[in-house]
Every structure is written in structure tokens, then in C-alpha cells.
Amino acid sequence: MTQTEPVLALDNVSKTFGRADQPVYAARSVSFALHPGRTLALVGESGSGKTTAARLIMREYRPDAGQLLFRGMPVTSSGLKSYRAAVQMVFQDPFASLNPAHTVRHHLERPLRLHRPKMKGAERQVAIDELLSRVKLDPKLVAPKYPHELSGGQRQRISIARALAVDPAVIVADEPTSMLDVSVRLGILNLLNDMKRQLGLALLYITHDIATARYVAEDIMVMYAGQIVEWGETDKVLSNPQHPYTRLLLSAVPDPDQRFADTSGAAELTHVEEIRRRSALPQPEVRQVAPNHFIRPLP
Ligand SMILES: Nc1ncnc2c1ncn2[C@@H]1O[C@H](COP(=O)(O)OP(=O)(O)OP(=O)(O)O)[C@@H](O)[C@H]1O
Ligand SMILES: [Mg+2]
Numbered sequence: 001m002t003q004t005e006p007v008l009a010l011d012n013v014s015k016t017f018g019r020a021d022q023p024v025y026a027a028r029s030v031s032f033a034l035h036p037g038r039t040l041a042l043v044g045e046s047g048s049g050k051t052t053a054a055r056l057i058m059r060e061y062r063p064d065a066g067q068l069l070f071r072g073m074p075v076t077s078s079g080l081k082s083y084r085a086a087v088q089m090v091f092q093d094p095f096a097s098l099n100p101a102h103t104v105r106h107h108l109e110r111p112l113r114l115h116r117p118k119m120k121g122a123e124r125q126v127a128i129d130e131l132l133s134r135v136k137l138d139p140k141l142v143a144p145k146y147p148h149e150l151s152g153g154q155r156q157r158i159s160i161a162r163a164l165a166v167d168p169a170v171i172v173a174d175e176p177t178s179m180l181d182v183s184v185r186l187g188i189l190n191l192l193n194d195m196k197r198q199l200g201l202a203l204l205y206i207t208h209d210i211a212t213a214r215y216v217a218e219d220i221m222v223m224y225a226g227q228i229v230e231w232g233e234t235d236k237v238l239s240n241p242q243h244p245y246t247r248l249l250l251s252a253v254p255d256p257d258q259r260f261a262d263t264s265g266a267a268e269l270t271h272v273e274e275i276r277r278r279s280a281l282p283q284p285e286v287r288q289v290a291p292n293h294f295i296r297p298l299p
Contacts, residue, residue: 005072006033007169007202008057008087013066015052015226025226025279026052029066032221032228034170034202039193041213041234042206043249044223045270050206053223054174057204058089085115088163090192092175094155098147104158105143108132111165131161135191153184160191164199171195174206189216211253214238222246225275227283232293243295245269269298 015027026049034040042050055061057068059080068075075083091097098107108128112119119127129139135157147155156176163171173192177185193216196203205217213220214234221231222245230243241247248266268274281299288294 004035004037006035006069007071009033009069009072010053010056011067011069013053013056013063013068015056015061015064022276025049027056027063028226028279030056030223030226030228031066032231034204036169036200036202037196038219039196039203039205039217041217041220042204042223043208043210043213043220045208045249048223049226050208050223051174052226054089054172054204054206057087057170057172059084085166086168087170087172088166088168090156090159090163090171090173090176093179094152094159095147095179097159098155100147102146103143104132104145104147104150107158107162108143108165111162115166127165131165134164134195135161137161151184152180153187156180156188157191160188160195164195168201170202170204172204172206175208176205177212178207178209185212192216210238210249222249224269225279227296229298230295232289236290236293240289240293242289242293244298 010030010032012029012031013027014025014029016023017026018024030049030053032040042053044050052061056063059068059075070079070083070086073079105128108131109124112124112127128143132139132142137154137157142150142154147158150158171192176192177188180188189212192203192205195201205213207213217234219232220234220237221228222237222243223229224245230237230241230246237246238250241250244266248269278299283299284297286294286296
């Protein structure tokens with residue numbers, strides 16, 4: 001168990017889209033907590049509700065039910081400005097998330113001006129250099145460049161530097177490496193890991209790739225049809241997966257260490273009709289598998 005107080009928590013948050021007669025439960029009583037210096041991975045297939053969870057955290061969506069807690073307090077509209085600085089996002093697409101008309105320096109200057117308005121021009125230039133060094137880019141070389149002059153991996157490092165510029169407590173990274181060349185993915189994950197350790201950040205790492213979750217995250221949760229169906233310490237969950245959907249996800253990962261997981265009858269779980277049918281059934285109670293390992297059994 002983690003000893004720290006959570007910095008951010010979702011408490012039974014729900015969000016439904018679509019028509020009343022054909023609802024899409026994008027988030028269904030989702031609860032989890034992010035802790036300083038730890039990474040929580042959110043894994044699940046396309047459409048399982050991962051980005052919806054990120055958007056709820058970023059306050060792009062208001063929950064239909066449940067609440068968001070920041071340092072134990074509900075996030076209110078009056079506290080939104082400091083909340084928005086404290087909770088930063090790194091997006092999937094490093095090409096779309098930077099403005100092609102502006103230099104790297106400009107991208108970092110803006111958040112610094114907003115977050116630290118008293119900072120003098122010269123100090124700001126030093127801060128920009130420090131941010132670039134933090135993300136392992138050469139400030140002299142990179143600061144004057146435009147996004148199109150950078151590789152995807154470099155752009156993603158700029159996105160991370162920009163997030164760090166406002167001194168956040170939480171970073172939400174939604175598939176931060178899936179659009180990058182395979183050869184630079186590990187570098188970005190290592191960088192996020194370093195930032196987490198050095199700055200005590202709480203990280204939510206969203207991915208459909210359970211193998212990378214194993215690599216970066218102390219804790220993991222598996223999302224299926226808008227619900228968190230299995231969660232706990234990453235090692236425990238992945239070495240002894242109990243939910244058929246977790247087993248299904250793991251069966252797609254080539255891993256010689258993974259003992260054979262029974263996936264019989266699990267393939268149908270991903271069919272839209274099956275998801276709809278099961279979503280309408282009463283949901284079973286959460287069951288504890290082991291200390292810090294839980295599942296919500298299928299209805
Ligand atoms: N703004 C919206 N309006 C209507 N339906 C939406 C909206 N956003 C998400 N959904 C639906 O909610 C469900 C969850 O979508 P979400 O984008 O959260 O999934 P995801 O796990 O991030 O998928 P991916 O891996 O493809 O990014 C999907 O069925 C999606 O179509
Ligand atoms: Mg998504």
C-alpha cells in the first residue's frame with residue numbers, strides 16, 4: 001500500500017454519452033487515486049473509456065455523477081485556475097499539440113509568463129534553458145527552432161517541458177508514445193519516469209499497451225467498457241491476472257515469462273453487443289484477490 005496522501009482522486013465518477021435508449025457508458029463509477037512519485041497505468045482497448053477519464057480529470061467534461069478531489073478537496077470553479085496549473089496533460093500527438101507558427105522558446109515562455117508573472121526576462125530565459133535541459137534537449141540548439149524542424153520524439157520532449165513549466169503536481173499522459181517511432185518510445189517513457197522521481201510527480205499513464213505499463217507503472221488498472229475491472233500493484237496484477245478481460249489483453253503480449261493464461265470465452269468480451277448486454281446487468285461487488293489486488297467480476 002502507498003503511504004502518501006493522494007494528490008488527485010476520482011470518486012465514483014460517471015459519464016454517459018449517446019441517446020437515452022442506447023447509452024454509451026464511457027465512465028462508470030470510476031474511482032482511483034494518484035500519489036506523488038508514483039505512476040498509475042490505465043490500460044484498455046480502444047473505446048474502453050481511457051481518454052474520457054483523462055478529459056474528466058482535465059475538466060473538459062463534467063461528471064454526470066461522482067466527484068474529483070484535489071488534495072482531498074472537491075474541485076470547485078473558484079479553485080479551477082490553480083487546479084489547471086497543477087494538473088498538466090501530455091497528448092498523444094506531438095505534431096498537433098505544438099503551434100507550427102511559434103518557436104520552442106515561445107512555447108515555454110508562455111506558461112512561464114502565466115505561472116510566474118513576476119519573473120524577469122533574463123530569469124525566464126534561464127528557466128527555459130533549464131526546462132530544455134531537464135528533458136535532455138540542448139537549449140541553444142532547440143530553443144530557436146520551430147516544431148517542423150524537430151523529430152516526433154523531440155516534440156514530445158517539448159510537450160513535457162511545457163507541462164513542467166508550470167510546476168505541476170500531476171501529469172496525465174494519454175498514449176504519449178503511440179505516435180512516435182518505436183526507437184524513441186523508451187526514451188520518452190524513461191524521461192517521464194525520471195521526472196516522476198526527481199519532481200515527485202503523480203503520473204497517470206494511459207495506454208493500450210500493457211507491456212509498457214509493466215515497464216513504467218507501480219500501479220495498474222484495467223478498464224473495460226467504462227469500468228475499472230482489475231487494479232492493484234502492477235507486478236501482482238500482471239503475474240496473477242484474475243479478470244478474463246485482463247487475461248485477454250495479456251494474451252496479446254508476447255512474453256516468455258508470462259505463464260499461460262486461460263482466455264477461453266474471453267474473445268466475445270470485446271463485441272459491442274456483448275458489452276451492451278453486460279452493461280445493462282446488475283454489477284457484482286468488488287472482490288479482493290490479494291493485498292492491493294482487486295477485481296470487479298463480470299456480471
Ligand atoms: N464526446 C463524445 N461523444 C460521444 N461519445 C463519446 C465521446 N467521447 C467518447 N465517447 C465514446 O465513449 C467511449 C469511450 O471513448 P474513449 O475515447 O474514452 O476511449 P479510449 O479508451 O480513449 O479509446 P482509444 O484507445 O481509441 O483512444 C467510446 O465508445 C466513445 O465512442
Ligand atoms: Mg483515447
